[in-house]
Amino acid sequence: MDKREVIYRHARAVRLTHWINALVLLVLLMSGLQIFNAHSALYLGSKSVFDDPVMSMDAVRSPGGPKGVTTLFGYSFDTTGVFGLGGNAETGYQQRGFPWSVTLPGYRSLAMGRLWHFFFAWLFLINGLIYLIWSFSSGHIRRDLLPTGKELGHIGGSIAEHARFRFPKGEEAKRYNVLQKLSYLIVALILLPLMLLTGLAMSPGMDAAFPVLLDIFGGRQSARTIHFISASLIVIFVAVHIFMVLVSGVWNNLRSMITGRYVIDEAEEKS
């Protein structure tokens, strides 16, 4: 028989804000891609120099028919059917950045995309503030998320363990490991606030109220590019996060984020 111990892992505030945030970020991502598709190119600085984007998704003519081309720092890639060009010979081709299957709504509508985006941006702000205020005042950040010097010293070992899909057991499984702590801290305290600030820096109204927004990010178009990069990093985080949830005991993890209860398995590994 395994020795099983059930602990109370996630506080109610964490569980609630986690799931609200998951839904809100999904809507923000998909409506954000809709907005991006209205002008599928990114620039650095204050203005758009249309001939010199850092990234663009375009439809171009070629002898073999229309092609989708994505450029990144001057390098071009054929991305027909994925980025730049959608549709087909029967239904007609269409210039667009991301496929409409990943945008909200699932057809070209900048007006509707903006409605979804800004409504959910307010939910994101309120939910994020609740999380941050609770996390700092309850000691969640300091107690559960700040890595100790000792943990940081053993970060190499933790990476090696993760790479072998060996996860902490017993007493160690009661806390976040150092990689979890660092990634959650980076997302909660850097990337998500960065989304808000770069988003606000794109607002001509907010720029007039707080011109410093433009200086922090190096201009409105840089802010838009950073908004895109930061969103991409969050997508990567979520992909890794979901993968880790799946491989480190999916039902135990899900239960703990829904009910708070997490089973600590102290058994030796079966071989």
Next chain:
Amino acid sequence: MSGDLNRRGFLTRGLAVASATLLGGCDDLSSQPWVRRILASAETLTRVTQRALLSPKALAREYSEADLSKDFKANGSINPPDPDYRALAANDFADWKLEVAGLVGEPLSLSLADLRAMPSRTQITRHDCVEGWSCIGKWKGVPLSALLERAKMQADARYIVFYCADTLGRSTGEKYYESIGLADAFHPQTILAYEMNDQVLPVPHGAPLRLRVERQLGYKMAKYIMRIEAVGGLEDIRGGQGGYWEDRGYAWYAGI
């Protein structure tokens, strides 16, 4: 054990169905009027919040000559096909007159020469399109506030409406129009520009006269202006939302 597997299978299928419903459902939701109303409530929240944060005189950033865009994009109408407009343009707008009417004590009818004789403001500002791009241009024109004072705008006016010469909606045959509130109408950077980058305002950018509202997005900045009206409300004008794009689902307050 098999019971456990079945439960897991059920949950997995449930999740798949739920996410498909969620994603597909959002398109259905987008077409529901009540959903639109709920989502649009955030626009009011944004407007009220930005109004509270923005002091009436807070200026949009002004840039230097070195920052000017060499490729300032012209969007929307860039060469209006309307015969009345073509006739005016053929004559370099010598016969063009700007009407100022509505809730004003003294309706005005002003030529380009009249406008050029009025006090002017020159500003190098960033033009932010709702699509996401920005261009920087130099604008010279009459402060809208000077015009409204000259026309003796009445105390019950709440909005300024701009009627334009260009038919943008080819299917509806509807000419462009826009409106702004008094906070923006009397803002020092709100001007009616007749020059761009030290040249006479070119046709693609709204000749002979366009609006600059520097704390909002580009679609607020009506081009090819023919008539300005001070009004008490927007409900009875065209689609009732205060502008060409507003009648097509875009926010009236375009500060974000």
